[in-house]
């Protein structure tokens with residue numbers, strides 16, 4: 001069995017993948033600050049041969065995880081951001097400083113759709129762009145929905161946005177503090193994604209397919225006004241592409257990959273942008 005780990009700032013996500021059939025057998029998550037102790041939602045390490053890790057948590061979290069695993073499994077692959085991989089050139093001045101979860105998303109997006117825009121809605125919301133030919137432009141980092149809410153300290157931190165709410169409801173003026181906060185941060189997040197996407201496509205002269213991942217992907221997706229696809233396992237897909245182990249992975253298949261969305265015509269994106277500038 002293969003254990004894939006996506007250690008984010010909030011949640012450490014894991015999944016077990018059958019090395020023979022490529023099927024996902026189980027998945028779970030623990031808070032990143034918690035230890036992996038029996039009884040919590042952790043995988044059964046006795047069945048694991050190989051581990052692949054993407055981690056953006058503090059260095060000590062990765063070190064602890066590696067030391068816990070190293071005597072119990074045959075091999076551990078740790079992903080790192082680098083200058084070039086799988087046809088993509090990292091846009092950062094110091095490539096190693098790009099969050100490796102972003103790098104995994106960017107590589108997965110390029111493998112699936114070629115040039116693309118990757119949006120990861122977790123603790124932070126990150127938006128990354130790759131042009132035809134594989135040049136990563138860099139991207140944008142903004143606080144995620146939970147972080148934005150916590151920064152306000154209005155006693156509303158425990159009332160999360162209902163992930164099943166419709167975007168129209170969430171964009172209406174709030175009539176209680178908790179609603180005003182939730183609708184405000186939702187508006188901030190989705191307007192930023194819509195605007196950044198349009199601005200970058202306009203300046204680069206290309207309409208890019210958008211792929212959305214992360215814990216808040218579903219709810220943010222409802223407020224995105226351009227065609228896009230949700231890909232919950234996108235970071236894992238980057239791990240599959242970097243460290244292919246199963247027959248399917250070696251053939252370039254990534255688990256849970258959506259059909260890439262056909263972007264709208266660049267003229268439409270430009271018209272929308274021109275209209276929003278008038279407001």
Ligand SMILES: Nc1ncnc2c1ncn2[C@@H]1O[C@H](COP(=O)(O)OP(=O)(O)O)[C@@H](O)[C@H]1O
Pocket residue numbers: 007008009010011012013121122123124144145146147213214215216
């Ligand atoms: N069951 C859940 N537990 C915790 N956070 C959740 C859950 N479902 C959605 N979320 C949202 O997802 C975010 C965490 O998403 P995730 O992509 O795992 O973040 P990270 O990679 O930064 O740890 C939280 O900040 C929260 O807004």
Ligand SMILES: CC(C)(COP(=O)(O)O)[C@@H](O)C(=O)NCCC(=O)O
Pocket residue numbers: 008009010056097098099100101102120122123124125126141144
């Ligand atoms: C931007 C991030 C905090 C996002 O992390 P996440 O929300 O997925 O936990 C992470 O990718 C990171 O620590 N990046 C390093 C800084 C950078 O990418 O420039």
Ligand SMILES: [K+]
Pocket residue numbers: 120121122123124125126214
């Ligand atoms: K993120």
